[in-house]
Amino acid sequence: MIKKPNLDWLKTKGHVAEAKARLAEDAAQRKAAEKAPNSIIFGKQDAQGEYDAHRALMTTLGGQHRLITATDLATFRANIKKHQARFASAGITAKQVLSLASSQPIRNPTTGSSDLSRADAEIRVSIPVTAMVTSASGRKSLDVRFQTNAGPNSEVTRHNVLVRFFGYDEQSRALSATPTTGDKPKKAVTPKQAANALRRGYLAFECDCKRHRFFFRYLATAGGFNSGRDELGYPKINNPGLHGVACKHVLRTMAEINSSMPVLGFLERAMNKALLSADNTVRIQQSQADARAMAAKQQASPRVIAALAEAAKQAPKAKRTSHRARKMASSDAETRERAAATLAKEFGMSPEQLLALLARHK
Ligand SMILES: [Zn+2]
Known part of the structure; x- marks a missing residue:
């Protein structure tokens, strides 16, 4: 079964400063690498055909x-x-990140x-710590900063993932047309x-880890889903081969966004603030105590473990097949499914998620 977590790494205070400092260091090193006389950055124009073979770059x-x-x-x-x-x-979308990580992985x-398998095995928690509204070209997005634990061989104890919700x-x-008093139509x-x-x-x-920096920042930039510094090298x-799509910290975060009740609750809290805000701005900062409580709950959440296991098995059509399978099921299997459904309901999961979870923890 799942080990009880050590949550000492979780630190809500100063998390923005920490992320910014790491990313500033990244940006400074990147700038120096580009300016170096023998720069090995393979830029946009190189890929467009202007590459000078005398530079003798490797691939x-x-x-x-x-x-x-x-x-x-x-x-x-x-x-x-x-x-x-x-x-x-x-x-x-969060779902698309999980499914791409599964269908075109970079394997060690x-x-x-x-x-994805490392996210499943090593990253136990991803907690939304702050939410604030940012604005670009007159359109507003909700920036949520998540914090995750780092993997066992990392030089740091946590990572910060910034997710920008365009919705x-x-x-x-839409909430402007929702009354705040009386009955809701x-x-x-x-x-x-x-x-x-x-x-x-x-x-x-974006994530402040090196995996994101060296393997995925370019993909996020080229794909139009980068919430931080652009990478055109x-x-x-x-x-x-431009494989994979995101580091294990982002994948765990996407699984939480996709399936976890606490994260849905956090987003609901943000949207409730949006409903009541006169200028559509939102600011939430979780306290250390609240974040820890959420982390303790989350790290044992069968829903999210199931979502990761599900994505790892790449079963986007699971629902349709299981529906058809149900129709043909014998009464024996029907009894089993009914039991699974009852149990699943108790955990706030779908029967498919529960079965996936049970299969994984046999
Ligand atoms: Zn990362």
């Missing part, structure tokens, strides 16, 4: 560490196009593990509905 495309050739430039461009074709320009050549603009406007949007729309909708993200060594 690992195809599995071997070797010089970049003219054919590689075309392959890089094709990879960019293929990557971009997967996304609406509006961003990515020695252990065979992927970012905020539409949902906060049937068609009025509730903060809970708005929160649900937010978590299912388009978003962007092609990951020719670390991820030339």
Whole structure:
């Protein structure tokens, strides 16, 4: 079963400053790398065909560490196009992040593990700590800062993930037509509905870890789902095939956004503030005590474990098959399913999630 967590790493105070300091260091190193006389950054214009072969840059495309050739430039461009074709320009959804992490993972050549399996095994908690509204081109987004524990071999104890919910603009406007006094008309949007729309909708993200920096920041930038510094240097060594989509901290966070009741509750709290706010702004900061309480609950949450296990098994059509399967099921299986349904209800899960969880923890 699941081990009881050590939550000493969780620190709500100063989390924004910590994230900003790490990202500022990242940005400074990146700038220096680009300015260096023998810079090895393979920029946007290099990929567009202006690459000078005398620079003798290397790639690992195809599995071997070797010089970049003219054919590689075309392959890089094709990879960019293929990557971009997967996304609406509006961003990515939490569900899509989980499903892409599962369908096109980067596997560790020695252990065979992927970012998703590491998220499942090593990242126990992702807590929303603060929420605030940001504005770009007159459209508002809700920026939620999550904090996760770091993996067992990390030099730090926690990571900070910034998720930008693009649905905020539409949902906060919809709430303007919801009365705050008296009975709510049937068609009025509730903060809970708005929160649900937010978590299912388009978003962007970044993490302050090195995995995000060296493997995924470019993908997020090219795909239109980056909530931080743009990265236009092609990951020719670390991820030339543009595989995977997010680090384990982001994946755990996406699983929470997708399935956890505490995170839904947090978003509902934010949308309730939006409902009552005169200027559509929102500011939430969780106290250390509240964050710890949420973390303790969350780390044993079968819903989220099930969501990760589910994504790991890549079963996007699970519902349809199980419906058909149910129709054909023998009475024996029906009894079993009824028992699972009752139990699932108790845990606030779907029967499919419960079965996935049980299969995993046998
Ligand atoms: Zn990360």
